[in-house]
Amino acid sequence: MAQNTCPVQSTLQYLSERIDSGVLTDPRVRRICESIRMLVEEISLGEAGDGHMPAIDELMAEFETINPNETAVKTRQALNQAFTEHREMFVSHIESRNCPTHDCGVIAPSPCQMACPAGIDVPTYLALIAEGKDAEAIAVIREDNPLPWVCGLVCTRPCEMMCVRGRIDTPISIKFLKAFAAERALSDRQYKNPEPAPPNGKKVCVVGAGPGGLSCAYYLALMGYAVNVIESLPFAGGMLMVGIPRYRLPREVIDREVAMIEDLGVKISFNTRFGMDVTYEQMIEQGTDAFFIAIGAHKAWDMGIKGETDFPRVIEAIAFLKNVALGDRHAPGKRVVIIGGGNVAIDAARTSLRLGAEKVTIAYRRSREQMPADIEEVEQAEEEGIEFAFLTIPTEIRGDGDVITGLACNKAELIAKKGTDRLAPVPILGKDFVIPADAVISAIGQYVDDSGMTAFDKIRWTRRGTIEVNHASMETSMPGVFAAGDAVSGPATVIEAIGGGKRAADAIHRYLNHIPQPRMPKIPVRRHKRPMIEMTASEKMRLTRPSMSMLNVDRRRTTFQQVELGYDEEAVRKEARRCLRCDVCRRCGKCVEVCRDKMGIDALHLGYLDFDHPVKTDFRLTSEKCITCGACAANCENNAMVIEERDGKRMLKLCGTILNEQDIQHCEACGAKLPSAQYMAFISDKTADVTKKSDQRLLCNHCQRKLSARIHVSTRPVKNQ
Amino acid sequence: MVFRRGSRVEVFQASSDEAWEPYMNDFIGAHGVVTDPDTSINDPDDLIEVSLQGKGTHRLPQDCLRVLDDRQGEPS
Ligand SMILES: Cc1cc2nc3c(=O)[nH]c(=O)nc-3n(C[C@H](O)[C@H](O)[C@H](O)COP(=O)(O)OP(=O)(O)OC[C@H]3O[C@@H](n4cnc5c(N)ncnc54)[C@H](O)[C@@H]3O)c2cc1C
Ligand code: SF4
Ligand code: SF4
Numbered sequence: 001m002a003q004n005t006c007p008v009q010s011t012l013q014y015l016s017e018r019i020d021s022g023v024l025t026d027p028r029v030r031r032i033c034e035s036i037r038m039l040v041e042e043i044s045l046g047e048a049g050d051g052h053m054p055a056i057d058e059l060m061a062e063f064e065t066i067n068p069n070e071t072a073v074k075t076r077q078a079l080n081q082a083f084t085e086h087r088e089m090f091v092s093h094i095e096s097r098n099c100p101t102h103d104c105g106v107i108a109p110s111p112c113q114m115a116c117p118a119g120i121d122v123p124t125y126l127a128l129i130a131e132g133k134d135a136e137a138i139a140v141i142r143e144d145n146p147l148p149w150v151c152g153l154v155c156t157r158p159c160e161m162m163c164v165r166g167r168i169d170t171p172i173s174i175k176f177l178k179a180f181a182a183e184r185a186l187s188d189r190q191y192k193n194p195e196p197a198p199p200n201g202k203k204v205c206v207v208g209a210g211p212g213g214l215s216c217a218y219y220l221a222l223m224g225y226a227v228n229v230i231e232s233l234p235f236a237g238g239m240l241m242v243g244i245p246r247y248r249l250p251r252e253v254i255d256r257e258v259a260m261i262e263d264l265g266v267k268i269s270f271n272t273r274f275g276m277d278v279t280y281e282q283m284i285e286q287g288t289d290a291f292f293i294a295i296g297a298h299k300a301w302d303m304g305i306k307g308e309t310d311f312p313r314v315i316e317a318i319a320f321l322k323n324v325a326l327g328d329r330h331a332p333g334k335r336v337v338i339i340g341g342g343n344v345a346i347d348a349a350r351t352s353l354r355l356g357a358e359k360v361t362i363a364y365r366r367s368r369e370q371m372p373a374d375i376e377e378v379e380q381a382e383e384e385g386i387e388f389a390f391l392t393i394p395t396e397i398r399g400d401g402d403v404i405t406g407l408a409c410n411k412a413e414l415i416a417k418k419g420t421d422r423l424a425p426v427p428i429l430g431k432d433f434v435i436p437a438d439a440v441i442s443a444i445g446q447y448v449d450d451s452g453m454t455a456f457d458k459i460r461w462t463r464r465g466t467i468e469v470n471h472a473s474m475e476t477s478m479p480g481v482f483a484a485g486d487a488v489s490g491p492a493t494v495i496e497a498i499g500g501g502k503r504a505a506d507a508i509h510r511y512l513n514h515i516p517q518p519r520m521p522k523i524p525v526r527r528h529k530r531p532m533i534e535m536t537a538s539e540k541m542r543l544t545r546p547s548m549s550m551l552n553v554d555r556r557r558t559t560f561q562q563v564e565l566g567y568d569e570e571a572v573r574k575e576a577r578r579c580l581r582c583d584v585c586r587r588c589g590k591c592v593e594v595c596r597d598k599m600g601i602d603a604l605h606l607g608y609l610d611f612d613h614p615v616k617t618d619f620r621l622t623s624e625k626c627i628t629c630g631a632c633a634a635n636c637e638n639n640a641m642v643i644e645e646r647d648g649k650r651m652l653k654l655c656g657t658i659l660n661e662q663d664i665q666h667c668e669a670c671g672a673k674l675p676s677a678q679y680m681a682f683i684s685d686k687t688a689d690v691t692k693k694s695d696q697r698l699l700c701n702h703c704q705r706k707l708s709a710r711i712h713v714s715t716r717p718v719k720n721q
Numbered sequence: 722m723v724f725r726r727g728s729r730v731e732v733f734q735a736s737s738d739e740a741w742e743p744y745m746n747d748f749i750g751a752h753g754v755v756t757d758p759d760t761s762i763n764d765p766d767d768l769i770e771v772s773l774q775g776k777g778t779h780r781l782p783q784d785c786l787r788v789l790d791d792r793q794g795e796p797s
Contacts, residue, residue, distance in 0.1 A: 114774075114775065115756065158756035161727060161756050370723050370725065420765075423723060445762045462739055472742075492780065496780070612729070
């Protein structure tokens with residue numbers, strides 16, 4: 001059977017070939033194969049249920065009892081191999097109604113959903129937001145992510161990077177629509193927890209109440225586990241609370257969503273450090289059945305430069321931001337230099353500015369375009385007056401007594417190192433300078449603080465100092481101990497920690513119920529399929545991503561008030577309507593091919609279909625050439641492209657967008673429906689040299705034949721034999 | 722090679738890094754977009770977040786990736 005394709009699809013093809021070619025001559029073998037084919041087809045179409053695999057197993061067992069000819073033996077072996085080697089894939093098709101390879105087109109998930117590390121069903125919740133159903137949208141999001149409001153404000157939005165609409169103009173503002181829906185659902189008192197399963201008597205200890213720990217706790221609580229979260233800080237949220245500054249993520253937002261999780265019965269023990277205030281042995285004594293570690297990466301790297309340890313005002317960004325989060329409102333200095341080029345550097349700089357620093361400079365070793373920080377964050381920082389010193393390598397912190405006077409630096413150039421095309425910053429001889437400063441903040445990265453983890457002595461650590469896990473199950477090498485988040489990946493993102501926490505909850509449940517763990521990470525689950533929203537092609541193309549209203553710069557420089565003020569309701573509903581519904585149209589391009597190559601019309605201008613080479617897309621142009629023949633719709637497996645007849649019109653619609661509508665014509669003689677005028681003109685043009693153009697009468701084939709038969713009879717009467 | 726947010730990349734080989742797991746062999750040949758480069762120090766040893774077309778979003782070692790272009794996901 002074919003490699004690197006979906007095993008469900010290749011099994012289906014294999015069986016069809018076997019059955020259709022007639023090589024299965026034994027009637028019992030044929031019956032078994034036909035039954036299996038039907039079941040596999042249903043799996044591929046996403047229509048299968050829990051009974052499908054057991055039914056296939058039964059049929060295979062029956063197959064074993066037959067003593068067939070050589071061809072049948074080969075077939076049996078091939079099927080046996082497919083169902084054993086790829087069982088997980090069959091099961092995942094049934095459970096998730098998804099095909100990761102897109103071979104089973106009907107159930108392929110959308111690119112935005114695939115891109116989300118937590119696998120949120122984006123098109124479904126966008127459709128709900130477009131319909132004004134915010135609370136329902138939040139319920140869909142929380143099936144995969146218990147912190148929609150938090151993520152709506154700070155997610156790094158990989159979904160938007162993969163959004164197909166981005167290949168036409170700009171990606172859907174997926175992140176912010178989530179925040180809007182969460183806020184609206186809360187204010188409507190409609191943001192509710194799902195009903196948890198009854199308590200199952202098992203206990204899980206979660207270490208760390210960051211997004212990873214909170215997500216794992218949430219999904220375990222929903223499954224009926226008693227969850228005790230151990231948190232060393234006086235509040236929950238982890239880096240959400242002590243890393244990300246309040247002007248990006250108000251504390252209110254974190255507190256509200258954490259409270260929802262606590263409402264499910266999750267107990268959080270604050271001010272408690274695992275390995276110190278509470279031990280592994282104590283937790284085992286209390287009857288803990290499994291552990292989940294999500295302690296994040298909270299230790300800062302040293303810069304390794306002279307003077308680093310000599311001055312009290314050399315501060316690590318992480319410690320600085322944490323103190324500010326804990327209520328410290330003192331400016332780190334008047335002239336602050338931040339060293340680093342990532343988002344943490346930007347957060348530290350903007351926070352320093354808000355605390356009253358007069359001049360804030362970010363010194364980064366590489367060029368602006370190589371900065372890993374989010375471009376929008378960089379732009380906002382620049383607006384607020386933060387300066388950037390690029391290609392700047394710090395060499396020494398200078399001072400007088402214990403007061404810093406400046407940061408000595410070398411100007412750098414980017415040079416490719418031997419054997420690699422990676423450009424590395426190299427100091428230019430003689431080009432050194434001093435940036436005047438009285439405080440230096442280092443933001444060059446974090447690593448995992450493993451103190452307190454000694455009791456987990458069978459856990460393996462990677463050479464990066466992170467916890468080694470099997471990524472499909474988040475299991476560590478110590479039985480019953482699972483881990484996720486920054487402690488596993490190194491400094492990463494909120495949504496990855498959430499995705500890992502959710503996966504770990506599932507794995508802990510399997511572990512405690514003796515269910516085997518999956519071999520590869522689960523693919524996202526499509527939660528629902530919402531109806532399409534109808535609109536004209538010109539509206540679909542005209543809709544544009546709204547711009548974000550921002551707090552004015554004066555307030556931004558002095559307060560921690562939220563900078564992004566959000567969209568208004570009308571903008572939100574419109575933005576959600578801009579979605580292309582890639583959960584339905586999977587961009588196989590068959591419609592374009594049929595229209596262009598088979599019909600010779602080339603009416604579909606869908607240049608966004610190609611991921612690597614998108615060209616211009618314009619839905620509005622279809623109506624200029626399309627003849628509503630319906631060839632594209634007839635070839636669309638997913639019913640994304642449909643021909644619909646309504647109010648005397650024949651419409652061609654792609655995921656709800658009306659690409660073309662033409663008047664339905666009727667036969668003058670019998671009233672039967674006819675193709676559109678454009679279609680008839682197209683046909684008569686094509687056949688002009690073989691058939692004489694008919695007179696101008698509108699007749700269906702039947703009436704046309706009757707008429708021509710009469711003409712035939714009257715012009716050349718048949719002689720009586 | 723420096724990977725930036727939005728760089729289009731290809732998984733062109735298996736990685737020699739310990740973070741590479743057997744199921745990732747299925748990723749070879751896949752195209753995708755860098756969604757989160759190493760967030761502070763541009764260290765070739767760091768894992769970076771890549772969203773692979775049809776294969777989900779994963780943190781991968783950089784030695785299995787090559788940049789196709791740096792169009793930042795814009796349509797041409
Ligand atoms: C300044 C900054 C800005 C960021 N901005 C963004 C952003 O905009 N978007 C984004 O997606 N990501 C951002 N991140 C990254 C993001 O915050 C992290 O990836 C995410 O919080 C990791 O979640 P986690 O649950 O693994 O760990 P954490 O959030 O770090 O939580 C770990 C928790 O464990 C607790 N803990 C640790 N050790 C113990 C112990 N022994 N006993 C008890 N408790 C313990 C800690 O107190 C903490 O509460 C940012 C990070 C920083 C530092
Ligand atoms: S257009 Fe909609 S469904 Fe398609 S990728 Fe973007 S958000 Fe997802
Ligand atoms: S209905 Fe229109 S777009 Fe579809 S194949 Fe026919 S002419 Fe082309």
